[in-house]
Amino acid sequence: MVFNLSALEEPYALISREHGKFRVCIIVNRCKECGLCIAVCPTKVLVKSSVINAYGYHPPEPANIEKCIGCRLCEYNCPDFAIFVERVG
Amino acid sequence: MAMKTPPLIHPLDKHLRLDRVPTMYCPGCGIGIALGAMFRALDRRFNEGLLDPNRIVWVGGIGCSARATLYVNYDAAHVLHGRAIPFALGVILANPNLQVIVIGGDGDIAGIGGNHLIHAAKRNIDMIVVMITNFVYAMTGGQVAPTTPVGVKTTTTPYGNPEPPINVVKVVTSLNANYVARASVTTPHYIESFFYKALGMKGFRFIEIVSTCPEVYGRHIGLRDPVDMYNELKKRVKYKQKPSIEESDISWDTGIVIGEFLERNNPSYLELLTGVRGK
Numbered sequence: 001m002v003f004n005l006s007a008l009e010e011p012y013a014l015i016s017r018e019h020g021k022f023r024v025c026i027i028v029n030r031c032k033e034c035g036l037c038i039a040v041c042p043t044k045v046l047v048k049s050s051v052i053n054a055y056g057y058h059p060p061e062p063a064n065i066e067k068c069i070g071c072r073l074c075e076y077n078c079p080d081f082a083i084f085v086e087r088v089g
Numbered sequence: 090m091a092m093k094t095p096p097l098i099h100p101l102d103k104h105l106r107l108d109r110v111p112t113m114y115c116p117g118c119g120i121g122i123a124l125g126a127m128f129r130a131l132d133r134r135f136n137e138g139l140l141d142p143n144r145i146v147w148v149g150g151i152g153c154s155a156r157a158t159l160y161v162n163y164d165a166a167h168v169l170h171g172r173a174i175p176f177a178l179g180v181i182l183a184n185p186n187l188q189v190i191v192i193g194g195d196g197d198i199a200g201i202g203g204n205h206l207i208h209a210a211k212r213n214i215d216m217i218v219v220m221i222t223n224f225v226y227a228m229t230g231g232q233v234a235p236t237t238p239v240g241v242k243t244t245t246t247p248y249g250n251p252e253p254p255i256n257v258v259k260v261v262t263s264l265n266a267n268y269v270a271r272a273s274v275t276t277p278h279y280i281e282s283f284f285y286k287a288l289g290m291k292g293f294r295f296i297e298i299v300s301t302c303p304e305v306y307g308r309h310i311g312l313r314d315p316v317d318m319y320n321e322l323k324k325r326v327k328y329k330q331k332p333s334i335e336e337s338d339i340s341w342d343t344g345i346v347i348g349e350f351l352e353r354n355n356p357s358y359l360e361l362l363t364g365v366r367g368k
Binding site: 011012014025027029030032033034035036038039040055057076077078079080081082084 | 095096098099100101102105110111112114115116117118119120121122125126277278303314315316319320
């Protein structure tokens with residue numbers, strides 16, 4: 001069992017992945033693991049990660065980032081202001 | 090030790106008091122979605138230059154939804170249970186240049202403050218009332234609320250709720266309100282567009298937001314998982330372009346109609362007081 005303690009040491013840690021058009025960022029310590037972003041994503045970009053944040057929750061991770069179409073449904077449906085999508089370039 | 094100012098990371102961070110984030114809301118609570126959509130509407134009005142961030146006042150009573158006033162980076166008041174609308178009336182009469190936003194749950198606005206809601210709508214007072222409906226008194230442990238559907242087992246109705254619920258949209262529409270709309274947290278873009286529209290109007294504006302409460306109401310109806318409850322609500326929500334008032338009843342079986350139920354331009358209380366528009 002490996003614990004990732006970087007979330008505790010870095011209060012504003014970000015999980016950030018990007019492809020040519022969009023960047024998906026997750027503010028690790030705001031996530032409450034409700035799973036809404038994973039459920040609403042139409043192209044299934046997000047999966048639950050193995051990172052544990054300061055409150056004991058597993059934030060999502062943009063594992064299939066190449067599928068992101070930039071609809072920002074995850075950003076609109078996040079109740080905790082923890083995920084956002086930026087346009088790159 | 091001096092508190093370090095948290096950096097602005099999220100695009101909506103300038104609207105939040107970041108030292109209080111993450112919020113106390115349960116995982117999957119719909120209030121955060123509604124709040125985010127309202128912030129986006131405010132952003133659009135600020136960018137148009139029609140609204141000044143320093144002239145916005147949020148007022149909330151008691152409850153999970155009303156606690157949003159503690160998380161917004163604006164002037165805000167957190168007052169007695171159900172008395173958010175009288176406080177907002179005092180604010181708007183003291184300084185008519187302010188834009189007052191009342192936020193609260195169904196127990197706060199329709200239950201304990203129900204009479205204040207009726208009379209504020211009757212007098213067409215210049216304020217926006219956002220009621221976030223989750224069908225129970227969630228913060229106090231899941232007691233029956235005026236909007237609880239018939240038959241739902243709650244903490245205070247262990248054999249099922251015998252009373253038919255109040256339809257707040259119908260009540261407010263029958264009075265002198267200028268704008269009545271209903272949205273759902275499963276459709277945040279409609280919350281944004283209705284709130285955006287309400288910010289540009291005068292008089293009494295009422296927006297009901299049907300929300301998910303997986304922790305308390307979801308436990309009562311057997312949808313404990315936030316994603317399950319979100320999907321079940323999404324299945325039942327139907328948007329209509331011009332819904333009639335008769336369709337506004339919230340029923341978990343036949344669906345929940347969202348849309349703009351009423352839009353008119355009656356003279357508001359302040360316009361009548363200051364003589365801008367005659368009777």
